Amino acid sequence: TLVHLTLLHETGSNNPLGIPSDCDKIPFHPYYTVKDILGFALILSLRVSLCKP
Helix, strand or coil: CHHHHHHHCCCCCCCCCCCCCHHHCCCHHHHHHHHHHHHHHHHHHHHHHHHCC
16 A cells, blocks of 8 residues: 555656646635635624624
């Protein structure tokens, strides 16, 4: 099982053709961080406006 896990988690093991797939990825930080901050601000403002009108 150790050999299986070593070969399974080898870098690029899910890309048998060796095609670079970095161009298809969207970076996490700018998009999801802004989305999460805006969602948190919206829920916080709704909670404050409903609890203390």
